[in-house]
Amino acid sequence: MSLDPAAIDTLKKVSTATITTIMLKKGLRNIWLRGTRPLREGQGRLVGKAFTLRFVPAREDLATPESWSKPISTRGAIEAMPEGVIVVADAMGVTDAGIFGDILCARMKKRGVAGLVTDGVMRDGEGCLGTGLPIWCDGVAAPPSVAGLTFVNWQEPIACGGVAVFPDDIIVVDDDGAVVIPAAYLDVVLAEAPEQERMEAWIMSEVESGVALPGLYPMNADTKARYEAYKASLK
């Protein structure tokens, strides 16, 4: 089942930084994927359910151009991707073999994939970007995936950038990288994130007015009262 459009709307206004703050307060400190960043400036913020891909290291008898014709292949995976998902590929942090090039990215774009996130790299980076698919990755490399990786399966639990990602989890990506919201935590993030964003924006305006940090951020009782008054004034 795809993600509720209202949830997408809400999360599109919440930075990945704010999501990590909320999750840390719930006890989850490890939800930001290391080694992945926007391949191009200005890709903005995307929200979607995770569609996971899993690779293991290359073995010369398995990781061959011929393997691309098998039912269990990156090709098969792409044809199984529902519209609106964010593909998250566990490349084990391998940076010397590109998981996909322009052709596969073009097909993902055609299928309505919202974006691609990996702790690995792309090949033919310019070609990939030319397809219009937003990509978060650890750079580019010329060699094909089979030079370093063997594709295993899709929609399994994976590791990506040192973080566990499950098929039902929600992914948010922006200029600070990618975070995972475990499915069971979606409601709490939706409930608390907008207020957190509002509060931090108010604190920012206070700093710009010259208010010092102690007592402001975090807020002490006086500051909280001022903030509540501000919020009341908005209604």
Next chain:
Amino acid sequence: MSLDPAAIDTLKKVSTATITTIMLKKGLRNIWLRGTRPLREGQGRLVGKAFTLRFVPAREDLATPESWSKPISTRGAIEAMPEGVIVVADAMGVTDAGIFGDILCARMKKRGVAGLVTDGVMRDGEGCLGTGLPIWCDGVAAPPSVAGLTFVNWQEPIACGGVAVFPDDIIVVDDDGAVVIPAAYLDVVLAEAPEQERMEAWIMSEVESGVALPGLYPMNADTKARYEAYKASLK
């Protein structure tokens, strides 16, 4: 199906070094698992089918002591292990959380597991060795697996030490570490390995007699003739 006892007998006399030489000649250069070595001296050489375990990174909501009671858990995996297998655990090279301690090792030993191989580490190293289970790993660490790892499943394709391992593959471990023989290559290794060992032993005896390397190793035509004569003399 477990491994043929005759195959085990043959492979017990073949070093992991020799297996890598044979496999390289078949075009497979990446079958030795990095980051795993005998936990204790004198563990000798073991041969068995791979029984794979897979971990992803810890997430505080999943990687908890409570998770150990779930059907899909390291406990469940252990109770599913057939006699004679070599357990290969993909710990993603994490070295600051021990995948197992003495209790789980004791149970594996009870169940007839031949040995344990991981690119991660053990906890309570002395306790683990006290169970008599032969272990190849990357050292020891005090913290439990859930401090860094979430167990996912067993008998899936895995990465271990930068090598792909599938449930049907054959594992050989000795003082040089662990190698995987892909199931489809078992017959060729069984066919060629004993001769490779015999030939290298003869070359070694030649070196000890003072023969220089060029023409000896690799053998030129003259040397090959001498070696064939030697082999004929054995019959």
Next chain:
Amino acid sequence: MSLDPAAIDTLKKVSTATITTIMLKKGLRNIWLRGTRPLREGQGRLVGKAFTLRFVPAREDLATPESWSKPISTRGAIEAMPEGVIVVADAMGVTDAGIFGDILCARMKKRGVAGLVTDGVMRDGEGCLGTGLPIWCDGVAAPPSVAGLTFVNWQEPIACGGVAVFPDDIIVVDDDGAVVIPAAYLDVVLAEAPEQERMEAWIMSEVESGVALPGLYPMNADTKARYEAYKASLK
């Protein structure tokens, strides 16, 4: 103030593995120091208050043999060490310059230092061990500290092996490495650790009797009842 002898007695019977389990249940997952292990087999388990040392990288104008004569020097630090402490040296994981050699170790031993822990390395490893000082470190290197490190101060908060250590914390080291018990958590560890050890020993005996893991470890209600009966029988 030095550590209560009764606390030392209790903790000497508790493995570092068990301490990490208890601390994880309290929400602290990062108390095991990476990159430090016994320099010699058979050093056993030690318990003591942390006496911290801090290094920064070498700068040729500061990190000189002449610097060893300054009041703020490793020499000054050693003369300030109380009896019974465990020295914890933040060497920033530098492994190509030894923080101490035989002479400084000999002096620490003379002063009654219980042991030395570092995420760096020793020089003249044999000489260091010859002094009888128990040492946990990341190996040995010939160069002196000033080849890579500048000593800064003692008894400050430090990083060691990726863990925060404060002067009042308690250190326990054994074959699995070194753990820190934050001062505020000492009482809870003293209260819970002996029972944890007792329980795990009983579970181990059950495994050795052939009991399967599910329901045993962790214990379900039936197993808990059996364990309580066992404990009652001990009185």
Next chain:
Amino acid sequence: MSLDPAAIDTLKKVSTATITTIMLKKGLRNIWLRGTRPLREGQGRLVGKAFTLRFVPAREDLATPESWSKPISTRGAIEAMPEGVIVVADAMGVTDAGIFGDILCARMKKRGVAGLVTDGVMRDGEGCLGTGLPIWCDGVAAPPSVAGLTFVNWQEPIACGGVAVFPDDIIVVDDDGAVVIPAAYLDVVLAEAPEQERMEAWIMSEVESGVALPGLYPMNADTKARYEAYKASLK
């Protein structure tokens, strides 16, 4: 005491590359901070006294949002920063927790901080840049500092990017990164750097005229004479 404006003027015309050449000739080879670069193009060159910050690894009982209210906190540190300093933060090279976000950067900017240098990363990178504070760092990450770091103190000797930095040292940053001039070496750099820049500019013009390198760079006696003649012609 803040840095002499004349010194700032002189150093603003000296590249970090030239400073490393001069310092190497004085025997200091390790003054360039690894793992830090301009967060945005076009930040130019900045000069200022170092104001140091020190972090150790996160411990869940210490590294909490609540800790931000303590007197010894990043907030307290910011309120202690004099105008014109360059803040240098020892984040131990941690790249998965941002040391500061937009609010703290805005306050530093308000207080007249000249720039921020760290071997760690920022969070909400766009927001940080939006404050106008020039930043040299190792990238961005969404999680807050407390996800990986515990703040300890300010104005202590620190390590940053493998280099020792003391509170009185001078920092110069440009597109090639950040260098430290130990306080005791400021005068020699001020004395020699402008001539080094002048000489290299002249050599560059010679190369552009087609002069070959041998004898030119470094200069032999003939070239030196031509260069002296050039300098005399300027007067």
Next chain:
Amino acid sequence: MSLDPAAIDTLKKVSTATITTIMLKKGLRNIWLRGTRPLREGQGRLVGKAFTLRFVPAREDLATPESWSKPISTRGAIEAMPEGVIVVADAMGVTDAGIFGDILCARMKKRGVAGLVTDGVMRDGEGCLGTGLPIWCDGVAAPPSVAGLTFVNWQEPIACGGVAVFPDDIIVVDDDGAVVIPAAYLDVVLAEAPEQERMEAWIMSEVESGVALPGLYPMNADTKARYEAYKASLK
């Protein structure tokens, strides 16, 4: 002997990604240099014979500004570079000492060097780019080469980015980085690469028309027939 202009023309239309695909089919999986990328956007694609440089680590008695006057020096090497070569410098992946600055780059440009590739870094990055020399490297650092490197020789076999490069090999660099075509494989690449590019372009157009991947990429018999018909229509 310099590279045939027709070969250059052909290779200028072949991406490094395509070259790695062709070489992998010939059994060579390791021809892409790790840790090197365009220093500036828009440097395009370059083709040339490799002119190799080799460094070893700095030793204070050898790696001095004085060493720059020796016959065997980077200066000597530059004066030996033929027009049209691509310089490939083995800096052992050292990223804290720049192998060259603006002066040496200016001289290489004067001598007609086509481009510079290294697994190390440049110093005075802006100055280097200002000379117009296209550069592929791993970033910038202020310190001079002698802070970390000792120059050894030119036109020897080298390692660069984990790949073996010999003086007669052909280098192709573009936005995906640098690949080496071993001299003995030049003809096969020239023969096969244009067709590979043509075929992938056709597949890309099919994807853009909405064709699904299975059977298209790789092509099954039907698709091959369609592609052959397309090629026939071009004549």
Next chain:
Amino acid sequence: MSLDPAAIDTLKKVSTATITTIMLKKGLRNIWLRGTRPLREGQGRLVGKAFTLRFVPAREDLATPESWSKPISTRGAIEAMPEGVIVVADAMGVTDAGIFGDILCARMKKRGVAGLVTDGVMRDGEGCLGTGLPIWCDGVAAPPSVAGLTFVNWQEPIACGGVAVFPDDIIVVDDDGAVVIPAAYLDVVLAEAPEQERMEAWIMSEVESGVALPGLYPMNADTKARYEAYKASLK
């Protein structure tokens, strides 16, 4: 020319630690080879001239079992080794392919090679040790050199463990690892090392008598006088 036997005798009594201290005082901080240690306990201390070997990364067309028959091969290198040398092999720190196995070690031993030092690893570690050749390396791996390395040449300047080694340099190895004495510094080490050892032994005896460190190590004027008296008493 081989090393003077008197020099060998002198250096056999000097630890690698002491050599690094003396060289640091001469301004050389980088002479200890990282990533190499005794393969077996009790190999003692060895002294000899460096005989260098150089590898670059494997390329499938070059790094083949067939390459072992070429004149420029590890076999050719071994037959060129003079008696008494210490072989130093630049394996670029590669730890997943063993540079030599038992046969080549046996031949080196036959030829009178004093010892082998590498920043890489051995294969068939037990077999290698069985030949009696003393070995310093970074561990063991099953795969042959051609799985990761291409042999290039012998007696060239090399990098080994981050240190420059030239064919005429002197190598000393003991339990703390391997150091290089540049040929030009041999005399100064021979002149100063015995006194450094004597002095440190006396300081050690003072520490064992209970003398505190300040003023003792380094020695102040009073201590120096006492030490001079001690030395006078020896005559």
